[in-house]
Amino acid sequence: MKSKIFHYLLMALFVFGILVVAGCSDDSDTAGNDTGSDEQTGDDSENNGESSEERMDLRVFVPTFSTEPPTDDSPVLKEIEDYTNKNITMEWVPNSNLEDKFNITLSSGDLPHVMMIPNKSPSFISAVEDGAFWELGPHLADYPNLGQANEIVLENSSINGEIYGIPRERDLGRNGVIIRKDWLENLGLEEPETIDDFYNMLKAFKEEDPNGNGQDDTYGIVVSKYEGPWDVMQTWFGVPNKWGEDENGELYPYFMDDNYMEALNFFKQLYDEGLVNEDFAVMDPAQWSDPVVAGEAGVQVNVLDEGHRIAEKIVDADPENDDPITVIKAVEGPTGLHNLPTSGYSGMLAISRTSVKSDEEMKQVLDFLDKMNDEEMQIMAENGIEGKHYDLVDGEYQSNIKDDAGLKQEVDGFNQMLMYIPEAKSHSAETTALHQLENDLKIENEDIVVANPAESYISEVYSKKGQQLDDIINDARIKYIVGQIDEAGLEEEIERWKRNGGTDYIEEINQLHQAHQ
Known part of the structure; x- marks a missing residue:
């Protein structure tokens, strides 16, 4: 009897040993594979496949604007790795060579896990059609940050309605009108609210000596050969953004809209009356803001944040003129208040299928991207480590890296991994009232921007x-x-x-x- 019991014990130990060896030799040739056992993942299902014991190796392809990007020893990178539970290898690419390097990498077939896609180029679209990247749309709602991505921006960045990259969100309502506030005050004018008000302001800026020098040397609005201002202003008249939709659900190009001729006639009137610069069709966009700074033109239709940059140049030249610029979002036209949105994103972060082979791994990478939107990671990637790369003095952010190349190298560039979803949460320097107005109007603009119904169609x-x-x-x-x-x-x-x-x-x-x- 005892010998039989001893025999059974030996058999049990032998089977247990086989199971242990089998468990240890699990085929995990791809970094980050989980065994899938309940013991390893426990009830931590909200981590979307993230293992608490095992770090996934992650290669990340992003641009750099520095000749000396962070090294693998960067303490900021170490903090990001610890927070996201990943071993990260950064593949920095000079921004000036980004598209070429992107195409070369695509051709090689050896794609990093995460790639910053600069735009919906034909090569990227072709790679998507060949199955090189994961379609992420059905999974975003499972993540607390990614699930809050702006729907218009997602649509804009999609390919025929499918999401192949997480957009690096930017202000959708960034367009607006920059006005010489000091000229308004000199002439006793209010900010324009309608297209008629806008026209009357431009006319006054040309004819009523707004700079007070007694000379006929001013005009209303400056436009360059960049066509954006015309695109923005025609939406004020009710012209669609690229494509309109008729009562039958058919799309038509914006220039076939009934309101298009009204917009063009308004633009022609501005030109005929000398309210816009005569050389707009050939003017270099690099010099576009110069006439406003120089006190020659009173208005520019541009991104709102150009307002504070113009203001800073005016104040530098004339410190006594300490509040020269204001901004508005749009003026009301015959069909209401409208504005042209930007695309709302600057590139996107895509997940390759060559390095990320399984659904489980894809979820781990999405977990990484979701965590990069947490406030802690936005601050880390944008500002660095408190007490080293920056300080908070009485709640105000102060950078320590401006004059320290070594500290700057430890931080510079990690913000290229940020998507700012659902919003930007990193520290910024103290802003002026004009900065705050610009930011407020960008948010308000989101209620009046005109979406392009065909933005995602290829x-x-x-x-x-x-x-x-x-x-x-x-x-x-x-x-x-x-x-x-x-x-x-x-x-x-x-x-x-x-x-x-x-x-x-x-x-x-x-x-x-x-x-x-």
Whole structure:
């Protein structure tokens, strides 16, 4: 009897040993694989596959604007690794060479786990179609930060409605109107609220000596060859953002909208009356703000945050003029208050399928990206370590890295991993009242921006002929404003746009739109 018991004990020990060896030799050739056992994950299901005992190795491809990006020994990187429970290898790419390096990396087939995608380029779209990146849309709601991504921005960054990268969110309502506040005060004018008010202000800025020097040397608004201001201002008239939608759900290009001619006639009036600079069609955008700074022009339609940069230059030249600029978001037109949004993002962080092979691993990477939106990580990646890279003095942020190249190298560039979802939470320097106004208006703008219903659609026609089609319409707008063509000539250019691929483009966009409904 005893021998039988001893025999059974030996058999049990033998089976147990086999199980232990099998467990230790689990096929984990890809970094970060979990065994999937209940003992390892416990009830920590909210971590979306994140193991508390085992760190995943993670390669991250992002741009750098520095000649000396952080090294692997950066204490900031170590803090990020500890917080996110990842072993991170940063693959820094000079921003000036980003697209080339991105395409080379795509061609190599050896893709890092996380890649910053600069834009929806044909090479990225082709890689998506070839299955190189994970579709993330169905998973975002499982994460506390990523689940709060702006829906318009997600749509804008998507490919035919599917999410292949987490957008690095930027202000969607960034566009606005920058005005010489001192000129308003000199002429006793209020900030404009309607298009008529806006026109009357520009006229006064040209004709009523707003700078008080007794000379006829001012005009209303400065525009450069960058077409953005015209795109913004035409939305004030109710013109759609790129594509409008009719009562039957059909999409049509913005320049076929009934309100487009009203906007163009307004622009032509500004030009004919000398309220906009005569050389706008050839003016270098790099010099766009100079006339406002120099006291020649009183208005610029641009991103709102250009306002404080202009103000700083004016004050530097004339310290007594300490409050020269104000900003507004838009003026009201015949169909209400509208504004043109930006795309709302600056690149996106995509997850490759070549390095991230399983659904479980993909969730671990999403967990990493979600944690990078936590306040602690935003501060770490943007500002560094408190007491070393920055200090808080009476609650005010003070950077310590400006004059210390070594400290700067430890921090500089990690913010390229930030998505700022649902909002930016890192420290910023003390701001002026103008900074605060700009930030407030960016938020208010989100209620009036006009979404592009076709933003996410990828058109084969446009990929081949888009530049040619855009040039036809943009050139026609300029020619109409300056009087080189009339309305009949404009219609001829639109017909030329149709013949050169525009008709096919409309048809394809509508096919995509119907498929997306």
